[in-house]
Each structure stands twice: as C-alpha cells, then as structure tokens.
Amino acid sequence: MSSSARADGAVEFQFHDRDYQSGTALSGMWLFLSSELLFFGGLFLCWACYRIEYASAFAAATRETEFAIGTLNTVILLTSSFAFACAVHFARSGNNRRVVQLSAATALLGTLFFGLKLLEWSKDIAAGNVPGAHFRTPGQAGGEQLFWVFYWIGTGLHIAHLSVGIGLVGWIAWRARREAFGPGRATPVEIVGLYWSFVDMMWLILYPLIYLAGRSA
Amino acid sequence: MTGIRRLVLVWIGLLLLLAVQATLGRVLGWGNVALVAGPVMAALVAVFFMEVGRGPGAVRVFAAWGLFWLMVLIGLGILDPVTRRTVSAGPAGQTASSP
Numbered sequence: 001m002s003s004s005a006r007a008d009g010a011v012e013f014q015f016h017d018r019d020y021q022s023g024t025a026l027s028g029m030w031l032f033l034s035s036e037l038l039f040f041g042g043l044f045l046c047w048a049c050y051r052i053e054y055a056s057a058f059a060a061a062t063r064e065t066e067f068a069i070g071t072l073n074t075v076i077l078l079t080s081s082f083a084f085a086c087a088v089h090f091a092r093s094g095n096n097r098r099v100v101q102l103s104a105a106t107a108l109l110g111t112l113f114f115g116l117k118l119l120e121w122s123k124d125i126a127a128g129n130v131p132g133a134h135f136r137t138p139g140q141a142g143g144e145q146l147f148w149v150f151y152w153i154g155t156g157l158h159i160a161h162l163s164v165g166i167g168l169v170g171w172i173a174w175r176a177r178r179e180a181f182g183p184g185r186a187t188p189v190e191i192v193g194l195y196w197s198f199v200d201m202m203w204l205i206l207y208p209l210i211y212l213a214g215r216s217a
Numbered sequence: 218m219t220g221i222r223r224l225v226l227v228w229i230g231l232l233l234l235l236a237v238q239a240t241l242g243r244v245l246g247w248g249n250v251a252l253v254a255g256p257v258m259a260a261l262v263a264v265f266f267m268e269v270g271r272g273p274g275a276v277r278v279f280a281a282w283g284l285f286w287l288m289v290l291i292g293l294g295i296l297d298p299v300t301r302r303t304v305s306a307g308p309a310g311q312t313a314s315s316p
Binding site: 026030044045071079081197201208212213214 | 220224225227231235238239241242249251252256258259262263265267269271272273275279280283284287290291294299
C-alpha cells in the first residue's frame with residue numbers, strides 16, 4: 001500500500017474520528033457547490049430578464065443553435081455522471097479496478113463533450129453568431145446578440161468547470177490504480193463525484209435555455 | 218448490486234426525460250414547457266447521483282440554503298420584468314412604462 005493510500009485511511013488531528021472527517025469534507029463541498037449555484041444563478045437571472053424583454057429575438061436566436069450537438073452532449077454528460085456515480089459505489093466497497101475503469105470512462109466522455117463543444121463553437125463562429133461588429137445581422141436584432149452573449153458566457157463557464165472536472169476524475173483514476181480507496185476511505189471519490197454531477201446539473205439547466213426555449217415562437 | 222440497479226434506472230429515466238423534453242421543444246414547438254424538465258432532471262441528479270440525503274445534516278442545510286438564495290436571487294430579480302407593462306399614454310400614440 002502506498003503512502004497516499006495510507007493517508008486516505010488516516011484521521012487528521014482536528015477530527016474525532018473518520019466519520020466526522022468525512023462528514024466535514026462532504027459538508028464543505030456542498031457549501032462550495034451552493035456558492036457555485038448562486039454564481040450560475042446570476043447568469044440564469046440575466047437570461048430570464050432578457051428573454052422577457054426580447055422574447056421574439058431570443059426565440060429566433062434559439063433556432064440558430066446547434067440542437068443536435070447540444071442534445072448529443074446532454075446524453076454524453078448524463079452518461080458520464082451515471083458512470084461516476086457507479087465509481088463512487090465501487091470505491092466504497094474497495095473495488096479499485098472498477099473505479100479506474102469508470103473514472104477513465106467518465107474522463108473520456110467529458111473529453112468527448114469538450115470536442116463536440118469545440119465543433120459547435122466553430123460552427124457558431126462560421127455562422128456569424130458572435131456578438132459585435134461582425135454579427136451576422138449587424139445594426140439590428142439587439143436581443144439576438146444578447147442571447148449569444150449569454151450563450152458564449154454560459155457555455156464558456158460550463159466548459160471551464162468541465163475541464164477542472166476532467167482533471168479531478170483523472171486524479172481519482174490515478175489514485176485508484178494505487179488501491180487508494182475502500183470502505184471508509186472513499187471520501188475523495190465522493191467529493192469529486194459531487195463536483196462532476198454538479199457540472200452535469202448546470203448543463204441540464206443550460207440545455208433547454210439555449211436549445212429549446214422559445215422554439216414555439 | 219441494488220445500488221447499481223437504482224443508478225441504472227435513474228440514468229434510463231433521465232434519458233427518457235431528455236427525449237420527452239427534446240420532443241416537446243423541437244418537434245411540438247413547446248419550448249417553454251420543455252424548460253420545466255431541466256430542474257426536474259437536475260433534482261434527480263441531486264437526489265440519486267449526488268445523494269443529497271446522505272451524510273451529516275449540514276449537507277442538507279447547505280443544499281437547501283443554496284436553493285433558497287437562488288430562489289431569492291431569481292424571484293426578486295425577475296419581479297420587475299414580469300410585472301412591468303407598457304401602456305398607451307395618449308392619443309398621440311406615445312407609450313410609457315408602468316411598474
């Protein structure tokens with residue numbers, strides 16, 4: 001057993017026992033995710049306000065988005081979140097081999113999401129959906145440009161979070177290869193699982209705002 | 218294996234919800250109705266993948282606290298846009314905003 005694996009089982013001096021230490025880590029992660037929720041919340045509020053103000057322009061802009069890529073990416077992210085939730089389950093029972101496999105699958109799916117997002121962005125740029133002087137319909141449709149501002153900031157923020165998540169999931173795979181996890185020693189996997197699923201959750205909110213809302217107009 | 222079986226069922230449920238949502242938004246043109254599925258799916262992820270019910274009480278307090286302040290942020294922020302109406306100000310056809 002490596003030194004890092006021994007460290008996973010250790011109880012730091014400020015905690016009474018392992019449960020207390022694990023509970024504190026989980027609580028701290030949820031507190032962090034709550035602050036993240038409000039961070040994304042400001043973005044959702046902006047979308048709602050401008051969507052009401054420029055309803056038809058937002059509906060028109062929504063129709064310009066890459067629906068197929070967005071939907072495929074949602075399937076990919078949901079599947080990755082499911083895979084890592086399974087990894088958490090196996091980490092608790094000490095099946096590190098499964099943790100390595102599922103973490104690798106999660107990281108691969110995350111990378112696939114990233115690649116498809118780059119493809120989507122390139123299509124958006126080619127279609128002139130970048131706010132500013134070179135927007136496809138200059139001098140009009142101010143509301144459409146606002147939608148694309150939301151789109152670029154929202155997807156950009158999300159992909160930044162996803163990139164951090166891919167690194168964290170890779171770190172878990174690396175640790176699991178060294179048999180780091182087992183009963184009472186799965187907290188790092190649980191913490192990373194919370195982060196990964198949170199990134200998935202934020203995409204589940206962004207997806208209908210970007211690709212579906214207002215298609216009826 | 219019951220834990221894994223439950224995760225599989227939730228994953229399938231999420232994919233079905235996504236299919237319903239995409240159909241509502243894309244095929245039927247009910248984009249605004251499809252918006253509702255997003256928070257429902259996010260809640261399923263929170264309950265089953267993130268296990269919000271597991272761990273110490275502080276986990277649920279922090280999760281509820283984040284949700285509460287999100288409601289305050291969006292609820293108060295959206296109050297003006299949803300209640301503001303544009304009314305006619307006179308025969309000249311001028312308009313004015315009324316809060």
